[in-house]
Amino acid sequence: SAVISQKPSRDICQRGTSLTIQCQVDSQVTMMFWYRQQPGQSLTLIATANQGSEATYESGFVIDKFPISRPNLTFSTLTVSNMSPEDSSIYLCSVDISGSGNTIYFGEGSWLTVV
Amino acid sequence: SQKIEQNSEALNIQEGKTATLTCNYTNYSPAYLQWYRQDPGRGPVFLLLIRENEKEKRKERLKVTFDTTLKQSLFHITASQPADSATYLCALGGSSGNTPLVFGKGTRLSVIA
Numbered sequence: 001s002a003v004i005s006q007k008p009s010r011d012i013c014q015r016g017t018s019l020t021i022q023c024q025v026d027s028q029v030t031m032m033f034w035y036r037q038q039p040g041q042s043l044t045l046i047a048t049a050n051q052g053s054e055a056t057y058e059s060g061f062v063i064d065k066f067p068i069s070r071p072n073l074t075f076s077t078l079t080v081s082n083m084s085p086e087d088s089s090i091y092l093c094s095v096d097i098s099g100s101g102n103t104i105y106f107g108e109g110s111w112l113t114v115v
Numbered sequence: 116s117q118k119i120e121q122n123s124e125a126l127n128i129q130e131g132k133t134a135t136l137t138c139n140y141t142n143y144s145p146a147y148l149q150w151y152r153q154d155p156g157r158g159p160v161f162l163l164l165i166r167e168n169e170k171e172k173r174k175e176r177l178k179v180t181f182d183t184t185l186k187q188s189l190f191h192i193t194a195s196q197p198a199d200s201a202t203y204l205c206a207l208g209g210s211s212g213n214t215p216l217v218f219g220k221g222t223r224l225s226v227i228a
Contacts, residue, residue: 004158033215040220041220042119042204042218042219042220042221043159043204043206043216043218044218045215045216045217048215058215092158092159103161104149104161104216105161106158106159106160106161107158108156108157108158109156109157109158111156
């Protein structure tokens with residue numbers, strides 16, 4: 001199993017500011033995934049973060065808005081830049097320990113409200 | 116584009132009955148399908164994975180079926196309990212474990228005592 005810690009768990013942010021979310025895993029993993037879950041919606045993948053290379057972004061998400069760091073095999077950050085109320089969402093990091101799809105774990109999420 | 120539909124936003128059932136949740140998909144050929152449970156204010160928790168060559172998978176009171184011809188998965192909770200009340204998400208995965216999952220919107224299950 002894996003334990004994933006996300007910080008902050010909740011925050012209220014001012015429009016136009018940026019916030020960095022941290023994701024710490026208690027074991028080394030190759031890939032980490034960042035998702036967004038808007039109110040009443042399902043999870044949408046933002047990007048896949050590999051250690052030692054640039055993150056791969058999904059359609060509709062760009063690096064300038066959601067820069068990601070992956071400095072080592074247990075840690076990643078996602079920054080939500082120049083926030084607007086539309087960015088109010090839950091942001092979740094996820095890992096697949098074995099790469100087989102059977103060992104996927106999510107963090108508890110970071111709940112951001114932009115005012 | 117890929118589309119995943121879960122049968123209803125909300126489902127209410129009586130305690131002790133079997134809850135059946137449906138996940139249908141189009142424009143996708145997943146290598147596997149997963150079911151997750153999500154409680155309010157919490158991240159999703161992985162429940163079961165079923166691969167494209169498997170028809171059925173069981174885990175305790177949970178049973179999942181996968182029909183790649185119908186492009187449908189059924190998720191059953193037998194002898195349901197109020198503690199089973201949560202949102203259940205289905206997700207489709209590609210041929211590699213590193214392929215990102217595509218999630219449905221979820222079905223909110225309420226088990227009434």
